Amino acid sequence: MTAHSNLNIVPFVSVDHMMRLVLKVGTETFLTELAMFIEEDFRRWAQFDKTPRVASHSREGVIELMPTSDGTLYGFKYVNGHPKNTREGRQTVTAFGVLSDVGNGYPMLLSEMTILTALRTAAMSAVAAKYLARPNSKTMAIIGNGAQSEFQALAFKALLGVTSLHLYDIDPSATERCARNLSGKGFTVKTCSSSHAAVEGADIITTVTADKQYATILSDNMVGPGLHINAVGGDCPGKTELHKDILLRSDIFVEYPPQTRIEGEIQQLAADHPVKELWEIIAGKSEGRESDQAITLFDSVGFAIEDFSALRYVRSKLEETGLYVNLDLLADPDDPRDLYGMLLRREATLLEI
Amino acid sequence: MTAHSNLNIVPFVSVDHMMRLVLKVGTETFLTELAMFIEEDFRRWAQFDKTPRVASHSREGVIELMPTSDGTLYGFKYVNGHPKNTREGRQTVTAFGVLSDVGNGYPMLLSEMTILTALRTAAMSAVAAKYLARPNSKTMAIIGNGAQSEFQALAFKALLGVTSLHLYDIDPSATERCARNLSGKGFTVKTCSSSHAAVEGADIITTVTADKQYATILSDNMVGPGLHINAVGGDCPGKTELHKDILLRSDIFVEYPPQTRIEGEIQQLAADHPVKELWEIIAGKSEGRESDQAITLFDSVGFAIEDFSALRYVRSKLEETGLYVNLDLLADPDDPRDLYGMLLRREATLLEI
Numbered sequence: 001m002t003a004h005s006n007l008n009i010v011p012f013v014s015v016d017h018m019m020r021l022v023l024k025v026g027t028e029t030f031l032t033e034l035a036m037f038i039e040e041d042f043r044r045w046a047q048f049d050k051t052p053r054v055a056s057h058s059r060e061g062v063i064e065l066m067p068t069s070d071g072t073l074y075g076f077k078y079v080n081g082h083p084k085n086t087r088e089g090r091q092t093v094t095a096f097g098v099l100s101d102v103g104n105g106y107p108m109l110l111s112e113m114t115i116l117t118a119l120r121t122a123a124m125s126a127v128a129a130k131y132l133a134r135p136n137s138k139t140m141a142i143i144g145n146g147a148q149s150e151f152q153a154l155a156f157k158a159l160l161g162v163t164s165l166h167l168y169d170i171d172p173s174a175t176e177r178c179a180r181n182l183s184g185k186g187f188t189v190k191t192c193s194s195s196h197a198a199v200e201g202a203d204i205i206t207t208v209t210a211d212k213q214y215a216t217i218l219s220d221n222m223v224g225p226g227l228h229i230n231a232v233g234g235d236c237p238g239k240t241e242l243h244k245d246i247l248l249r250s251d252i253f254v255e256y257p258p259q260t261r262i263e264g265e266i267q268q269l270a271a272d273h274p275v276k277e278l279w280e281i282i283a284g285k286s287e288g289r290e291s292d293q294a295i296t297l298f299d300s301v302g303f304a305i306e307d308f309s310a311l312r313y314v315r316s317k318l319e320e321t322g323l324y325v326n327l328d329l330l331a332d333p334d335d336p337r338d339l340y341g342m343l344l345r346r347e348a349t350l351l352e353i
Numbered sequence: 354m355t356a357h358s359n360l361n362i363v364p365f366v367s368v369d370h371m372m373r374l375v376l377k378v379g380t381e382t383f384l385t386e387l388a389m390f391i392e393e394d395f396r397r398w399a400q401f402d403k404t405p406r407v408a409s410h411s412r413e414g415v416i417e418l419m420p421t422s423d424g425t426l427y428g429f430k431y432v433n434g435h436p437k438n439t440r441e442g443r444q445t446v447t448a449f450g451v452l453s454d455v456g457n458g459y460p461m462l463l464s465e466m467t468i469l470t471a472l473r474t475a476a477m478s479a480v481a482a483k484y485l486a487r488p489n490s491k492t493m494a495i496i497g498n499g500a501q502s503e504f505q506a507l508a509f510k511a512l513l514g515v516t517s518l519h520l521y522d523i524d525p526s527a528t529e530r531c532a533r534n535l536s537g538k539g540f541t542v543k544t545c546s547s548s549h550a551a552v553e554g555a556d557i558i559t560t561v562t563a564d565k566q567y568a569t570i571l572s573d574n575m576v577g578p579g580l581h582i583n584a585v586g587g588d589c590p591g592k593t594e595l596h597k598d599i600l601l602r603s604d605i606f607v608e609y610p611p612q613t614r615i616e617g618e619i620q621q622l623a624a625d626h627p628v629k630e631l632w633e634i635i636a637g638k639s640e641g642r643e644s645d646q647a648i649t650l651f652d653s654v655g656f657a658i659e660d661f662s663a664l665r666y667v668r669s670k671l672e673e674t675g676l677y678v679n680l681d682l683l684a685d686p687d688d689p690r691d692l693y694g695m696l697l698r699r700e701a702t703l704l705e706i
Contacts, residue, residue, distance in 0.1 A: 007443060008368055014681035015361055019699045027696070054407050056422050058455045063427050065418050069409050074416050076431075078451065080458020086689040090360060090457055094683045098431065102411045104443055105433020114684035118692055147686075150693035174690060181693050328367035330447045331467035333500075336439040337527060339471055340503035340534050343380070346372040 008332035013111040028158035037309040045279035068304040075308040099311040120310040122151035126159035128298040133228035137203035144209035145169035145178040168198035208232040220245035225293040250297035264299040361685035364677040366464040381511035390662040398632035421657035428661035452664040473663040475504035479512035481651040486581035490556035497562035498522035498531040521551035561585040573598040578646040603650035617652040
């Protein structure tokens, strides 16, 4: 019995545990370590089962399941996207995820992933820029100063040494909030009154707006040679941020082409427009930036393997931090064939009380 | 704040809560009420998003996600199937599930589903038999006396008044255990030393064996006119229980043809062999049993809508029983655009201590 006495238990990382974990590790260290897990998984890309997400669309939004497996571990994320939610004081996107043992199918971790997704998206962006932006890129424009903006700034500082930020949002209060949240974190912050002003002098442009429609956050004349564009906000059919002409001048890098063709900026291009797969750059199989004059574009949409990496990373932190609780999630009868007998024995226990 | 102060919370029904819920309601009442929820959902079949399960196969087994939605609620079940697990003291099948609000994408319930799946499978079988077995069927043979057998017996007693059981398993200790577990529950139980002995005099035959291979639990000469066969054990590619000749003599009823053609007994038949959809019988759109001489067969594989019904039923019981805990699963910042600010405010709280 003792060896198996806790087979019913799955560790659970709540929202509060996740916050305390990030604070305990330190946000920048968390992002740096998470980025290492992402790079590790991207280097062994071929090992993964890759399937498009399974989406359930409704008038108000979408609920998606994003599974993947490396043959040893299986992970999936549940995530919703409901743009109208903020009007009711809810998050547009919430998420949770599970990591399981492929060998026996038992879940090994249940975790909140609303905060974790924000962190993994930022870590992924910074990993891409590490391979694609010009060396010594120090200044980043962030266009769109919502929930993802601070995480992007901190990830680029931690991984690339970006310390100068140009912030712009159509809502000035969002820019103020972002600047306030980042004060004392080691940045020089310039708040800008237009996207044109924000991109001036930037080495990297991050677009991370939330409009669920075709928008032109960046027009062609704003993008000079040598820039790296980190396009985070366009991430579903009908939602893009960049003018098509920018795409045609850029070397485009994507996570998983079958998904990005549908959800990314490149939905504006022909289905056979050449793109490079980011994992090939990270694994050293293909060149990233070809010259100081090239415009590189990471067309980010978020892929299941990044969530898998994030769950793996969180799991690696459980023992040392103790920041989880045990959930009684799995039935564990003494005799596995005797599920009903477990009910009967529980009944006997209740009657004894 | 007060109106939204618990947006982070999702009710969680643990394994122990589920056991206490079943015991509090009473197993037979639970099965009867659950059957009503299943029938309700089968009657409005057209309202549901129906997709085949999303399976991740490995050498040892399979992990599946089974989503569905009626446009108002969304549900999914995580379930694994690993036949070798029992050798390590684990369950072959474990499961948990989530019910969400389609309007905002927020989960409303997280529940264990290992026990719940056993109950919904039995309730589904009994619902099918209610429409398909001859009236006044009182005697059921159960071939295969593993984890599902007692639940089947209790569901058929609750919904059809079956009180006479003929039990057979290749492992006599399984039969003994099943008979012992059901003693005092209102059955006359005959333990049998062969499947031939078990089917003699039976009105209904339930096959619920666990072999992961083509097997012939029932051969053609064992099945006389008028019988209802409840074939539960054959539920994945390569796993069947009935001789093909039985199928050819039977009127076959299935849950969702695209899934049953792959997973059910009818994988042995031509892809266009006629079958009837159970929902049409329940909704009164089509005839079930055509005569007292007909052999009816419910080729059960388990479908996502049944899990959805089960989650709906469990949710309906939360308030009156209080048998759940609140999980801090969803991030709920005061300002939905300020996820990082939530981290900063949590940090300030921790420093105050």
